[in-house]
Amino acid sequence: MFDQEAWRTRIAERLNGFARNPRQDIQLAGTSTVLAYLAVRTLEPFLDAFQQEPVAAVMTLAEIVKGAGADQIVRRASQMRFQVAQLIERELRTKPDLRVAMEQLIVTLNVLHLARQRLNSSRDEWLRLTLLHEIDTFGSNEFIQLRRLLHDPGWQSRYETIRSLRQRNGNYSAADLVLLHDGLSDSASHVRSAAARMLGHFAGTPPNPLVKALTKVALYDCDLETRYAAARTLGALRDRIASPQLIDHLGRCLGDDDSFVRSAAALILGQFGELAGTPTLIEQLTVMINDEDAYAREAAARTLGRIGMAAASGA
Structure with a gap:
């Protein structure tokens, strides 16, 4: 079911390329500005949902924004799906109602937060300054919410x-x-x-x-x-924070369905060294050496090495 949470999740997925190379992903999206790029990535999940779940898509849009801008999005949804970059790039410049609607969507769906999640400090500041420069080309009475977010001292x-x-x-x-x-x-x-x-x-x-x-x-x-x-x-603090509850929790994470979580749990236990040398954990890590994921296998092997003698005697 398409709702705001599903919309936000799908935006985040589309921003993966932005995290790796922002300028390149802006070009690949067919846009020339950060504002148009964020607008495109924001609208894409709605446009897809409009084809599959039109009622849910329109109702979710209406929860966030109403008025002429929302009407424009719905009326043009079928056309936008195949040329969203070109239409948004042009119509953001010419249609104030669409700018109002897009600002509300970007703010409500936390698109700036999603875009910033994986950026380093220099790219993060580039995003802020570039977006400020772009919205400054419009009147000072527009994009007030975005300006507030971008000027936030935090x-x-x-x-x-x-x-x-x-x-x-x-x-x-x-x-x-x-x-x-x-x-x-x-x-x-x-x-x-x-x-x-x-x-x-x-x-x-x-x-x-x-x-x-x-x-x-x-x-x-x-x-x-x-x-x-x-x-x-966690490793640096291990003598002060290691507890049976924490180690048991990490042990359960070794069996997580997500290979990234399994690898991360093994990495943390490796930082704990001999404190993680319980028979149960050693057995789990030994099994994990045959994990289907290469990173998980490597993490398990490294952790067993860090546990040292306890692992050797346990084996």
Whole structure:
């Protein structure tokens, strides 16, 4: 059933190429501006759904935006499906009602958040400045919500604030820990990665909610480097955070259907070293050496090597 969550998920899938090479993906989409590109990627799932589930597609659109702009999208949906880039590029320039509708869709469906998720700091700032420049060509009374998001001081300041914690030498205050906890769920991967790395310098014992958030990043984050950063930090803190509950949870993740999660769980357990050397885990990791996924096999082998003598005697 096509709804806002399905729409958002399909937008995220279409933005995979943008994360790898933003400028190239803009060209491949047939657009010449960031604004038109984001509009195209936002509309594509709706246009597909309009062919398969027209009632659900129109109702979902109406939940987000009404008025002349929404009417234009529905009336042109069949035509747009095959030439969406050309039509959007042209009509964003000439139809104010369509601009209003597209802004509402981009904001409500969190398209900026989805686009930023895997960008490094330089590309993240490029996206912000380029989009600001493009919408500045329209009147100051247009794209007000987008301007507010793009001028949000939190766009860059959280990253810089997290980096400034180096000066604390690991002696973080409660407010610092809240900042790092929030950083782990930031929309930009370089912020999440920085928060994970900075936690590795913490001189105290992190509270359980922070350990859970860090573990979630290490297991499920969409960015590989961020997962690695979180796993290394869990390893740096292992003597203070390793618990039977955490290790059991990681053991269950070794059997996850997603090979990325299996690999990530093995990587974290490898950071725990001999603390992960229980007979059950050693048996699971030994089985995992025959995993269908090459990365999972390699992660299991490396982890058994890190566990060392416990693994050898267990075998």
